[in-house]
Every structure is written in C-alpha cells, then in structure tokens.
Amino acid sequence: MRRNRDGADLNVPLLEVKHLTTEFVLMAGVVHAVNDVSFEVAQGEVLGIVGESGSGKSVTALSLMRLIQAPGRIAAGEVILHDGDSQQDILQLTPSELGKVRGNKIAMVFQDPMTSLNPVLTAGFQIVEPLKIHRGMSDQAAHKYAAELLEQVGIPEAKRRLRQYPHEFSGGMRQRVMIAVALACSPKLIIADEPTTALDVTIQAQILDILRDLNDNAGTSVIIITHDLGVVAEMANHVAVMYAGRIVEYGSVDEIFTSPKHPYTIALMSSIPVLGSMPDRLTTIEGAPPSLMGDRPPGCPFEPRCQARIPRCVDEDPALSLIAPGHLAACWVAQAGGR
Amino acid sequence: MVENAAAPIADLVVPREQRPAYKAWKRFSRNKLAMLALGFIILEIFVAVFADVITPYQWDKGDYADTWQLPNAKHWLGTDQLGRDLLTRLIYGARVSISIGILSQIIVAVIGVPLGALAGLIGGAFDFVLMRLVEILSSIPMLFFYILLLIALGGGYQNILLALSITGWMGIARLVRGQVLTLKATDYVRAARAMGATSSQILWKHLLPNSLTPIIVSLALGIPGAMFAEAGMSLLGLGIAPPTPSWGQMIGQYQTYIQTYWHLTVFPALVLALTMLAYIYFGDGIQEALDPTVRV
Amino acid sequence: MGRYIFLRLVGLAGVLVAVSMITFALMHNVPGGPFDFRIGDKVMPQDVKDVLNAHYGLDKPLAQQYLIFLGNALRLDFGTSFIYINRKVMDIYAERWPYTAQLGLLTLIFGGSAGLALGIAAAIKKNTWVDYMATVITMFSIVMPSFVLAILLQFVFVVKLGWLPSGGWDTPKQWILPVLCNSILPIAMLQRFVRSSMVDAMGSNYVRTARAKGVGEGAVMLIHVFKNALTPIITVGGPMIAGLLTGSFFVESMFRVPGVGSLSVSAIQQRDYTMIMATTLIWTGIIGVTYVLTDIAYAIADPRITFMESK
Numbered sequence: 001m002r003r004n005r006d007g008a009d010l011n012v013p014l015l016e017v018k019h020l021t022t023e024f025v026l027m028a029g030v031v032h033a034v035n036d037v038s039f040e041v042a043q044g045e046v047l048g049i050v051g052e053s054g055s056g057k058s059v060t061a062l063s064l065m066r067l068i069q070a071p072g073r074i075a076a077g078e079v080i081l082h083d084g085d086s087q088q089d090i091l092q093l094t095p096s097e098l099g100k101v102r103g104n105k106i107a108m109v110f111q112d113p114m115t116s117l118n119p120v121l122t123a124g125f126q127i128v129e130p131l132k133i134h135r136g137m138s139d140q141a142a143h144k145y146a147a148e149l150l151e152q153v154g155i156p157e158a159k160r161r162l163r164q165y166p167h168e169f170s171g172g173m174r175q176r177v178m179i180a181v182a183l184a185c186s187p188k189l190i191i192a193d194e195p196t197t198a199l200d201v202t203i204q205a206q207i208l209d210i211l212r213d214l215n216d217n218a219g220t221s222v223i224i225i226t227h228d229l230g231v232v233a234e235m236a237n238h239v240a241v242m243y244a245g246r247i248v249e250y251g252s253v254d255e256i257f258t259s260p261k262h263p264y265t266i267a268l269m270s271s272i273p274v275l276g277s278m279p280d281r282l283t284t285i286e287g288a289p290p291s292l293m294g295d296r297p298p299g300c301p302f303e304p305r306c307q308a309r310i311p312r313c314v315d316e317d318p319a320l321s322l323i324a325p326g327h328l329a330a331c332w333v334a335q336a337g338g339r
Numbered sequence: 340m341v342e343n344a345a346a347p348i349a350d351l352v353v354p355r356e357q358r359p360a361y362k363a364w365k366r367f368s369r370n371k372l373a374m375l376a377l378g379f380i381i382l383e384i385f386v387a388v389f390a391d392v393i394t395p396y397q398w399d400k401g402d403y404a405d406t407w408q409l410p411n412a413k414h415w416l417g418t419d420q421l422g423r424d425l426l427t428r429l430i431y432g433a434r435v436s437i438s439i440g441i442l443s444q445i446i447v448a449v450i451g452v453p454l455g456a457l458a459g460l461i462g463g464a465f466d467f468v469l470m471r472l473v474e475i476l477s478s479i480p481m482l483f484f485y486i487l488l489l490i491a492l493g494g495g496y497q498n499i500l501l502a503l504s505i506t507g508w509m510g511i512a513r514l515v516r517g518q519v520l521t522l523k524a525t526d527y528v529r530a531a532r533a534m535g536a537t538s539s540q541i542l543w544k545h546l547l548p549n550s551l552t553p554i555i556v557s558l559a560l561g562i563p564g565a566m567f568a569e570a571g572m573s574l575l576g577l578g579i580a581p582p583t584p585s586w587g588q589m590i591g592q593y594q595t596y597i598q599t600y601w602h603l604t605v606f607p608a609l610v611l612a613l614t615m616l617a618y619i620y621f622g623d624g625i626q627e628a629l630d631p632t633v634r635v
Numbered sequence: 636m637g638r639y640i641f642l643r644l645v646g647l648a649g650v651l652v653a654v655s656m657i658t659f660a661l662m663h664n665v666p667g668g669p670f671d672f673r674i675g676d677k678v679m680p681q682d683v684k685d686v687l688n689a690h691y692g693l694d695k696p697l698a699q700q701y702l703i704f705l706g707n708a709l710r711l712d713f714g715t716s717f718i719y720i721n722r723k724v725m726d727i728y729a730e731r732w733p734y735t736a737q738l739g740l741l742t743l744i745f746g747g748s749a750g751l752a753l754g755i756a757a758a759i760k761k762n763t764w765v766d767y768m769a770t771v772i773t774m775f776s777i778v779m780p781s782f783v784l785a786i787l788l789q790f791v792f793v794v795k796l797g798w799l800p801s802g803g804w805d806t807p808k809q810w811i812l813p814v815l816c817n818s819i820l821p822i823a824m825l826q827r828f829v830r831s832s833m834v835d836a837m838g839s840n841y842v843r844t845a846r847a848k849g850v851g852e853g854a855v856m857l858i859h860v861f862k863n864a865l866t867p868i869i870t871v872g873g874p875m876i877a878g879l880l881t882g883s884f885f886v887e888s889m890f891r892v893p894g895v896g897s898l899s900v901s902a903i904q905q906r907d908y909t910m911i912m913a914t915t916l917i918w919t920g921i922i923g924v925t926y927v928l929t930d931i932a933y934a935i936a937d938p939r940i941t942f943m944e945s946k
Binding site: 475478479480482483484486487488490491563567570571574575576577587590591594597598601604605608609611612615616619620623 | 646649650653654657658661662774775778779780782783786787789790793794801884885889900903904906911915918919922923
Binding site: 065067069095099100101102103104107108110112115116117118119120121129130133134178181 | 838839840841843844845846847848849850851852858859862863
C-alpha cells in the first residue's frame with residue numbers, strides 16, 4: 001500500500017464528490033447551477049476545473065465547503081473527505097463539525113482579495129483567527145507563526161505587514177495574504193476559485209508559483225478553478241471541463257490538451273490562438289450556453305452548438321463515461337469512437 | 340435559439356408584455372400594500388371631490404343645540420364647539436390636504452425640473468450659480484423657513500403653497516441635474532450627438548424620459564411631506580385659519596381638550612396619519628415597480 | 636484635514652449669515668409692524684409707537700438695523716423679548732434649555748439603544764416575521780408626524796388607560812411619553828440603517844471568507860459584521876443628535892415640557908419677534924455645528940474622504 005508523508009493511503013482519493021447538485025430557488029424559477037457533478041481529487045494532485053462564466057464551476061467550489069447561502073441550496077450529493085483512515089461526508093456534518101473542517105482540513109482562496117478580506121481588520125488578525133480557532137494557539141505564538149506564513153508567501157517585512165489593513169496592500173499582495181490565511185492550518189486541500197483572475201499577468205505567475213510550491217513540497221492537494229486554459233496547462237495534473245452545470249470531460253492534462261474527446265473541449269482547444277500564426281479570424285463557438293433555469297430539455301446541453309451532433313444527441317442526455325483509460329467524456333459521438 | 344439578423348420590420352414592434360410601463364404596472368400590482376394604498380387614495384380623492392354631495396351636513400354651519408358632542412348615532416364622529424359635524428369637516432379638510440399635497444408637487448416639478456435639466460445640460464456659470472443657491476437654501480432648516488415665511492406673509496392656502504414651492508424645488512432640481520449629468524456621458528447620448536441631434540432633441544427624447552423614474556418617485560414621496568408641512572403649520576396657527584377646516588389646524592386647536600372631547604383632536608390625527616401612510620406606501624410601491632434594483 | 640475643516644466652517648458661517656439675513660428681512664416685513672395690535676378697541680397711540688420704535692431701534696435704516704442685530708447676535712445678545720418686556724431673550728432661553736437637553740439626552744439613550752437593538756435583530760432574523768414586523772413598524776414611525784403620534788399616545792395612555800400623566804416635566808412618570816414620542820423617529824431611522832448596513836456586511840465576501848476559515852457564526856456576527864456596520868451609523872447619528880439638541884417643537888408643546896422647543900412655539904404664536912429670531916439662529920447654529928462635527932468624525936473614520944474631496 002502506497003502511503004504519502006502523512007501516512008495516508010495514496011490509493012484512496014482525498015476528496016470524492018458524488019452526484020453533487022446545487023440549485024437556486026428564485027421567484028422566476030429554479031436555476032440548476034450544478035447538475036449531478038461527480039469527480040475525485042487524489043492525494044497531492046492538482047485538479048483544474050475549467051469552464052466559461054456560468055458553467056457552474058464557482059458554485060461547485062462553494063458547495064464543497066457548504067458555503068452556499070439562501071436562495072441557493074445543495075439539493076443532493078455527497079462530498080467525502082478522506083482524512084487518514086477515516087472519512088466524513090461534508091454535506092452531512094453538523095455545524096460544529098463543519099467548523100472543524102473549514103479552514104483546517106480544507107481551505108479556500110477566493111477570486112477577489114479586495115472584497116474577500118475584511119477591510120476593518122488587520123491582515124494579522126485575519127491570519128491569526130484560524131490559528132486560534134483550530135490550533136488553540138496563544139496570541140503571541142499565533143502572531144509569530146503568521147509572520148512566518150507571510151514570509152513563506154513572499155511578503156517581506158512580515159511583522160510590520162501584520163499590523164496593516166487590506167487596503168494598504170497591492171492586489172497581488174492581498175492575494176498572497178489570502179493564501180497565507182488559507183494555509184495557516186496546513187490544510188490537506190486548497191480550493192482556489194479563480195485566484196488570478198483579478199490580477200495582472202505577471203503577478204499571476206507568482207501566485208501560481210506559490211500554489212505549485214505548496215503542492216510540490218507540502219503535498220497539499222489543490223483544486224484550481226479557472227476559465228484560463230493556460231493556467232490549467234501549467235498547473236494541473238487532471239482537468240475537468242464544465243459546461244451548463246455538468247462535467248462534460250475529465251482526463252489528465254496531457255490527454256485533454258492533445259486529444260480532447262468532447263466537442264466542447266475540442267472547440268475550446270481550437271479557439272486558442274497559436275503564437276506565430278496570423279489567422280484572418282479567430283475561431284469561436286457559435287451560439288450561447290443554455291439557460292440553467294427551469295426544467296432542462298432532454299438531450300445533451302451542448303447539442304445546439306455542436307458541430308458533431310447526431311440525432312441521438314437531441315433526445316438523450318449523455319452521461320459521463322469512460323472513453324479511454326482515465327479519460328471520461330459525456331458525449332454520444334465520443335462514446336461511439338467518432339472524431 | 341438562433342437569431343435571424345434580417346427580421347422583417349413588423350417583428351420589431353414590442354409586444355405588450357415587454358413594454359416597460361406594462362411590466363412596471365405588473366410589479367406594482369403584485370405589491371399588496373401599495374395596491375391597498377392606491378385604493379385608499381382613490382377613494383379619498385373621490386370623497387373629497389364629491390364632498391358636497393356625500394356629506395350629510397354643512398362644514399360651516401353648526402347646530403347650536405348639538406355642540407361638543409362625542410361620537411353618536413346622529414353625528415358619527417361627534418361635533419365641535421359650534422355644533423358642526425366633525426365627519427363633514429374632516430372630509431372637507433381632505434380637500435385642503437390632498438390639494439396642497441398634489442399641487443405643491445406639480446409646482447415644484449414645473450420649477451425644479453427645467454432648472455435642473457438646464458443646469459445639467461448647459462453647465463458653466465448658470466450651473467454654478469444655481470448649485471450654490473441650492474446649497475445655501477438647503478442648509479437652512481426647512482421647518483423654520485416655513486415658519487418665518489408664513490409669519491411674514493400671513494397664513495392661508497396660497498402662502499402655504501408659496502412656502503412649499505420655494506423650499507421644494509431644490510430637491511428636484513438637484514435630482515434632475517444629477518440625472519442629466521450622468522446620462523450626458525452615456526454612449527447613446529454621444530451617439531445621438533454624433534448623428535447630429537440638437538441639444539433640445541437630446542433633452543426631450545433621451546435625457547428626460549430616462550430621468551423619469553427618480554422624478555416620479557421624488558414627487559410621489561413629496562406629497563406626504565407637503566401634507567405634513569401644511570398640517571404642522573396649521574397646528575401652530577400659521578397655516579389655514581378657521582373656519583376653513585384643516586386636519587392639522589384641528590389637531591392643534593383641540594389638543595387641550597383631549598381628556599374630555601378627545602374626538603376633536605384624535606380623529607383628525609388618525610385621518611392625517613392614514614392619508615400620509617397611504618401616500619408613502621404608494622410612493623414606495625411606485626419606486627419598487629419602476630426600479631426594482633433600488634434597495635430599501 | 637485642516638483644509639477640510641476650514642472649508643466646512645466657512646460654509647457654516649455663510650449659512651448663518653444667510654439665515655440671519657433672511658430671518659431679519661422676514662421679521663421686518665411682517666404686515667403692520669409689531670405694535671399694531673389692538674387691545675379691545677384701544678389702538679396704540681402713534682406717539683407711544685414712536686417711542687417704542689425708537690427704543691427698539693426700528694426707526695433706523697434697515698441695513699443699519701441689520702448690522703446692529705448681527706453684531707449683537709454674535710455676542711449672543713438678542714435683546715429683550717417683545718412679549719415679556721422686562722426679560723432678556725437669552726435669559727429666558729438659558730432658563731429653558733436644560734429641560735430640552737434632558738429630554739434630548741434621555742431620547743438619545745433610549746432611542747439609540749432601542750434602534751440599535753431592533754436593527755440588529757431585524758438583520759439577524761432577516762426575512763422572518765421579526766424582520767417584517769420591525770420594517771412595518773419602522774415605516775409607520777418614519778411617516779408619522781410627531782404631533783400625530785403625540786395625540787395618539789396621549790389618547791391611549793392618558794385618556795383611555797389613565798396610566799400616565801399628560802404633560803409637565805417634574806416627575807419621571809411625566810418623562811415617559813415625551814421621550815417615547817421623541818424617540819420614535821430616531822429609532823425608526825436607526826433601525827433601518829443598522830439593519831441595512833448589517834445586511835450588507837452579512838452578504839459580503841469577507842464574511843464568506845470568515846466562514847470558510849471555520850469562524851463560528853457568533854464570532855462572524857460580532858467581529859466581522861458588526862464592526863463594518865458601525866461606520867454608516869455615523870451618517871444617521873449626526874443629524875439625529877442635531878435634532879435632539881434643538882428640541883422638538885411639537886413634542887415639547889404638546890406635552891407641556893418647559894423647554895426651548897415649546898418656547899419657540901409660543902414665541903411664534905405670540906409673535907415675539909426677538910425671541911423668534913434668537914431661536915431661529917441658535918437652532919440653525921447648533922444644527923450647523925453638529926453637521927460639521929459629523930463631517931469631521933467621518934473624515935477621521937475614513938481617510939479616503941478627505942482625499943477624495945481634495946480632487
């Protein structure tokens with residue numbers, strides 16, 4: 001049995017998500033944001049979840065930690081966290097048990113560090129908070145450790161910085177502070193929801209480096225959520241492609257980029273401009289994603305925009321199935337071996 | 340859902356269900372409180388207008404045999420010191436309150452909207468002078484302004500309207516000016532200019548229609564404010580003078596009798612309260628119907 | 636910051652001058668002048684009027700009168716009352732001010748805590764019946780003119796239930812209704828504001844982050860939400876305090892509280908011109924100073940404000 005440095009069995013995934021379904025009950029109707037989503041995150045790996053705006057990737061991330069507020073609700077599913085030899089379904093935990101998982105076993109880095117950090121509390125306070133809650137550290141010990149954390153994420157003059165407020169940091173620095181907050185209690189899994197979207201490209205690279213280091217050195221698993229295929233290519237071991245609230249393709253990053261099977265993924269890949277080529281027009285995908293409100297029509301959600309559709313696609317919704325070893329796609333054509 | 344770019348012109352007519360006015364009405368009608376308020380308002384206006392026909396007694400003639408009566412079968416709300424039926428006087432009092440409320444806002448709009456629009460559109464010295472004027476006048480406590488004005492001019496219906504107009508136009512003017520300034524910078528106005536529209540055309544076709552919502556809301560909510568001002572002034576003896584009935588006047592006049600002839604001051608208070616409440620809920624309903632994004 | 640305060644004070648001075656001019660002009664345009672009243676069928680003889688006019692300086696040119704008035708006003712000398720001829724205006728005013736101050740203080744304490752508590756309750760129990768009731772009551776209270784409320788309170792508690800006295804200010808029992816009546820509007824405004832800024836804070840991203848860190852709901856409310864919700868309260872607090880300091884007209888006169896508010900009301904009704912001018916200016920002055928202080932408090936709380944203004 002292979003074990004990682006914590007002694008956990010490496011063959012058992014860290015996180016198993018099964019049939020996660022999250023919906024928003026609005027006056028105008030019910031929005032099915034996440035539809036029967038299942039995936040796994042292995043110990044020490046980086047999973048990239050890609051999709052366009054509205055594909056359900058952020059809602060999925062929030063659902064994993066039960067951070068969905070009314071009028072949203074998690075309608076079904078299991079989110080199983082494997083901790084050593086025990087496991088717990090996050091969706092079934094009591095509030096106090098949940099409080100022990102959040103910030104401790106699983107931590108989250110949010111998209112916009114300006115609004116995600118409390119403007120009237122110092123950076124130090126916000127990093128020390130989880131340390132006191134989960135590790136019972138004294139004020140002094142916690143502050144000392146917080147300074148070390150800031151240095152670890154590349155913020156110099158840590159002691160001075162601890163006393164500063166979020167608006168005194170630059171955008172990139174704020175995101176580093178957020179990461180410091182996230183890794184304060186050495187979580188097993190960090191969920192990064194579009195961590196670099198609000199930042200400059202140069203800062204982006206630095207932030208991703210920090211995350212990659214964590215993954216390499218501490219063995220922290222990372223789920224990185226993004227619409228940027230470049231980020232995924234750099235960071236991820238496995239990729240899940242989301243569309244209309246479902247996962248339409250899953251595989252290793254190599255497989256997804258070199259031989260995508262789902263027409264949506266294929267279209268995404270071919271729309272990436274190649275450096276050096278000078279096409280007259282950029283390739284786009286015609287049409288728009290379907291509305292997630294109300295009852296969904298039968299059939300594949302991508303069908304109206306799909307170049308490869310066959311009659312079956314209109315009537316039956318394909319489930320995610322194995323196309324090649326470790327490579328799944330939700331597509332009739334792909335399953336039939338086409339493309 | 341694939342759109343055909345070459346749709347025939349007939350398809351461009353907006354179906355009834357999508358027109359903003361219709362949608363606003365639908366939103367408004369879903370608001371039960373606002374609909375209730377609207378019903379009350381309509382009823383009250385109806386009663387006030389047809390007071391001559393509806394009221395059983397005269398508001399200015401009293402029966403000296405029936406003075407100071409508490410509510411009874413003959414006079415449902417009682418009588419005053421001259422034997423005048425209170426219910427009748429309250430109904431006629433509605434004329435005062437409602438007309439002042441609505442008229443004052445009309446005047447305020449007629450003065451304030453053009454001034455504000457002009458200030459926003461033209462800018463420059465005109466805008467500067469106007470804004471300074473507004474600033475100075477606004478920092479004067481309104482209540483005292485009414486009082487001073489009414490003492491100097493004497494009371495009476497017209498002077499009250501005058502006082503309300505002088506103090507009321509500034510809010511609307513500022514509002515409209517702000518709207519015009521914001522809209523002036525929008526792309527569709529720039530596009531209109533680029534296509535050769537004149538300032539006047541831009542004002543009437545683009546700026547004003549899009550500013551309508553806050554103007555309407557401000558005016559609707561200004562009605563109860565005006566009612567309150569008139570009532571307060573009449574209460575102090577500066578507004579409508581007896582024998583013409585005004586709710587505020589009656590509240591003030593009979594307050595000292597509350598322990599015995601409570602009806603003379605309590606009923607006017609209730610009617611005033613209900614009326615103001617109705618207009619406020621109505622105004623809120625309009626605001627919510629026209630612009631649901633505004634949070635209370 | 637210094638420049639910011641200076642500008643505010645200049646603005647205040649400007650307003651006071653403008654108000655004094657307007658007040659002065661209006662008082663002197665009263666039809667008939669102050670000595671044209673009749674007592675029975677006796678009219679004041681012209682030579683007596685002349686003496687009185689000279690005594691009050693009413694025979695000098697208007698502009699000159701104004702300057703004299705202004706000069707005196709700056710020294711808080713508003714002359715003698717037109718009605719109580721032997722007493723100086725400021726003496727009467729100073730005598731009555733403590734009552735208004737007491738009413739104001741009690742209102743602040745009661746209204747402030749009630750408004751805060753109701754606002755927090757409504758925010759935490761958002762969209763439940765608690766919130767809905769609070770909203771309805773608040774709406775009601777904001778609309779209700781104070782004099783209407785006074786009448787209703789008196790009717791219920793004095794006439795029908797007989798629990799409380801109808802006015803005066805000697806015993807604590809007499810304080811209850813005026814304070815209640817005076818507090819309603821501040822409570823309503825505060826409640827709405829507190830609720831709204833708490834709801835904003837509760838829905839914010841940083842609260843989401845706090846939850847994601849495992850912070851318990853109690854700590855989330857107390858530390859993360861409440862601290863952020865406090866700042867907007869300054870917005871409401873300033874004008875509220877200004878209103879309280881100057882005493883409510885209607886509440887004082889209807890409950891017979893011997894304060895500055897009822898003094899103003901009787902001055903108006905009796906056409907005591909010097910008193911009216913004095914109360915107007917003092918009122919405007921206090922409100923103005925309170926607003927300036929509020930602005931300064933704002934600037935201290937949030938350094939971005941002075942920065943933005945200087946642009």
